[in-house]
Amino acid sequence: MNVDKNRLEFLKRDAVQGFTKEIGLTPLSMKPGEFSTSIKIKKHLRQQDGFVHAGVIAAMADHTAGYACYSLVPESHRILSVEFKISYFRPASGEYLECRAWVSKPGKQILFTEAEVYSVKGKTKTLIAKAMHTMASVPKEKIAK
Amino acid sequence: MNVDKNRLEFLKRDAVQGFTKEIGLTPLSMKPGEFSTSIKIKKHLRQQDGFVHAGVIAAMADHTAGYACYSLVPESHRILSVEFKISYFRPASGEYLECRAWVSKPGKQILFTEAEVYSVKGKTKTLIAKAMHTMASVPKEKIAK
Amino acid sequence: MNVDKNRLEFLKRDAVQGFTKEIGLTPLSMKPGEFSTSIKIKKHLRQQDGFVHAGVIAAMADHTAGYACYSLVPESHRILSVEFKISYFRPASGEYLECRAWVSKPGKQILFTEAEVYSVKGKTKTLIAKAMHTMASVPKEKIAK
Amino acid sequence: MNVDKNRLEFLKRDAVQGFTKEIGLTPLSMKPGEFSTSIKIKKHLRQQDGFVHAGVIAAMADHTAGYACYSLVPESHRILSVEFKISYFRPASGEYLECRAWVSKPGKQILFTEAEVYSVKGKTKTLIAKAMHTMASVPKEKIAK
Numbered sequence: 001m002n003v004d005k006n007r008l009e010f011l012k013r014d015a016v017q018g019f020t021k022e023i024g025l026t027p028l029s030m031k032p033g034e035f036s037t038s039i040k041i042k043k044h045l046r047q048q049d050g051f052v053h054a055g056v057i058a059a060m061a062d063h064t065a066g067y068a069c070y071s072l073v074p075e076s077h078r079i080l081s082v083e084f085k086i087s088y089f090r091p092a093s094g095e096y097l098e099c100r101a102w103v104s105k106p107g108k109q110i111l112f113t114e115a116e117v118y119s120v121k122g123k124t125k126t127l128i129a130k131a132m133h134t135m136a137s138v139p140k141e142k143i144a145k
Numbered sequence: 146m147n148v149d150k151n152r153l154e155f156l157k158r159d160a161v162q163g164f165t166k167e168i169g170l171t172p173l174s175m176k177p178g179e180f181s182t183s184i185k186i187k188k189h190l191r192q193q194d195g196f197v198h199a200g201v202i203a204a205m206a207d208h209t210a211g212y213a214c215y216s217l218v219p220e221s222h223r224i225l226s227v228e229f230k231i232s233y234f235r236p237a238s239g240e241y242l243e244c245r246a247w248v249s250k251p252g253k254q255i256l257f258t259e260a261e262v263y264s265v266k267g268k269t270k271t272l273i274a275k276a277m278h279t280m281a282s283v284p285k286e287k288i289a290k
Numbered sequence: 291m292n293v294d295k296n297r298l299e300f301l302k303r304d305a306v307q308g309f310t311k312e313i314g315l316t317p318l319s320m321k322p323g324e325f326s327t328s329i330k331i332k333k334h335l336r337q338q339d340g341f342v343h344a345g346v347i348a349a350m351a352d353h354t355a356g357y358a359c360y361s362l363v364p365e366s367h368r369i370l371s372v373e374f375k376i377s378y379f380r381p382a383s384g385e386y387l388e389c390r391a392w393v394s395k396p397g398k399q400i401l402f403t404e405a406e407v408y409s410v411k412g413k414t415k416t417l418i419a420k421a422m423h424t425m426a427s428v429p430k431e432k433i434a435k
Numbered sequence: 436m437n438v439d440k441n442r443l444e445f446l447k448r449d450a451v452q453g454f455t456k457e458i459g460l461t462p463l464s465m466k467p468g469e470f471s472t473s474i475k476i477k478k479h480l481r482q483q484d485g486f487v488h489a490g491v492i493a494a495m496a497d498h499t500a501g502y503a504c505y506s507l508v509p510e511s512h513r514i515l516s517v518e519f520k521i522s523y524f525r526p527a528s529g530e531y532l533e534c535r536a537w538v539s540k541p542g543k544q545i546l547f548t549e550a551e552v553y554s555v556k557g558k559t560k561t562l563i564a565k566a567m568h569t570m571a572s573v574p575k576e577k578i579a580k
Binding site for chain 1: 163165166167188193200205211223225227231232233
């Protein structure tokens with residue numbers, strides 16, 4: 001697919017606002033159908049045992065997968081999460097989280113994605129979670145509140 | 146099951162720390178195997194279209210379900226999310242989110258839960274998401290970092 | 291919703307063909323947005339340890355949920371499974387399986403359902419699995435092979 | 436991991452019995468943590484529109500993933516499905532289904548797997564579904580009925 005470079009640059013910036021700004025989501029790289037992000041693990045992202053909260057990991061996977069979809073749909077369309085499933089392989093700690101998401105099955109209305117989340121400590125990168133999403137591509141005017 | 150009232154009160158306080166404090170999670174009520182929470186919808190919880198971020202909803206469902214499990218396990222044990230699936234019925238806006246979670250199948254090592262998330266606007270309460278979790282009950286000493 | 295009685299009777303018959311005939315699916319009752327079925331547990335439905343195969347339970351939940359959706363869409367439309375998640379609470383044995391499925395969130399293109407599967411032995415009915423589905427309602431002409 | 440060749444050969448044979456014999460599951464190859472199977476698409480595996488029933492695809496993914504796990508656990512242990520999620524990318528037709536499953540995160544009690552299902556028509560192989568499972572490894576004596 002032919003995707004404008006400016007569009008990808010815009011999406012990388014657009015991905016950080018509201019809640020994702022709050023949790024410190026940082027875009028790493030974007031290609032058509034793929035997006036990578038990182039989050040510095042800070043105290044306000046932890047749960048009761050000191051691990052990164054499962055909800056942070058889910059939010060990261062969801063958002064990274066969502067913007068991987070944005071890179072494949074027309075500017076007139078918005079991406080909404082229909083559903084997802086996430087499996088947690090290990091409790092997450094370390095310095096950073098990294099997430100890589102990709103569209104496994106594109107489509108005009110429904111896109112399927114996968115996302116892997118890693119914890120990074122020094123030079124060690126550990127797969128800590130994996131998610132599969134169903135995303136909907138919806139014309140902008142249909143989701144006005 | 147016989148659950149100490151003090152234990153339930155402790156758990157309700159314990160549920161708010163780190164990330165859940167950040168997103169404004171507020172305990173409403175807890176019974177053995179059940180937990181209800183609310184979150185006031187503020188700007189820093191939204192995504193690019195002004196709706197509550199799917200990740201906030203997932204985090205709320207995960208945490209509320211997790212503490213519903215805590216109410217059924219010994220104090221020596223911790224709850225970790227093994228996996229979950231969440232379906233988003235509608236984009237969420239309004240004044241509050243409310244979440245009700247319950248243990249659908251208790252167990253010594255594995256507990257299954259369900260969680261429903263509602264958006265509240267004035268007197269209107271709308272079901273916006275539903276999740277099913279698999280939770281693990283793990284002896285405290287096994288999850289030390 | 292106003293659903294023709296004849297349509298419901300047709301759907302109950304239509305639900306048993308091909309693979310569902312093979313596994314002995316039997317319709318119990320259908321109302322708009324709800325469907326109940328049973329399966330007699332026979333040897334050819336078991337797995338290596340003598341329990342009902344997880345795949346039979348998944349097929350039953352999927353099909354019962356799918357036809358619960360059929361009861362809510364126009365005759366011009368077909369139902370396809372987009373995805374589902376199923377949790378297995380206990381290994382299943384006994385005389386019968388029973389499944390109850392209902393549409394938890396209807397929609398023109400996407401319908402969400404829940405399904406519960408019970409094993410029945412004498413007068414004892416035990417919840418053995420629970421599923422959540424995303425179903426697509428698609429115009430007949432779009433799915434011609 | 437050191438896995439006995441005889442054990443793998445035994446597991447390949449053991450994988451076909453009861454329900455999986457009924458649906459024509461055929462082992463293709465097994466390595467520690469990986470299993471591949473095929474199913475010839477026959478009439479009794481279809482649903483109302485002539486496609487392979489979603490339940491057959493789910494059963495195939497579940498079983499192939501389960502036996503991928505068997506290749507990594509001691510002979511004293513049995514594998515039970517805790518839960519899974521499957522996404523359907525396209526309706527399935529053609530001559531054969533092929534499934535490849537692998538253990539994405541091994542563990543003593545809990546194993547996570549992925550499974551991909553393809554439809555095969557002549558030389559064309561199309562990814563039609565993808566699943567993620569949580570499997571439990573349980574000592575034989577604990578699951579006696």
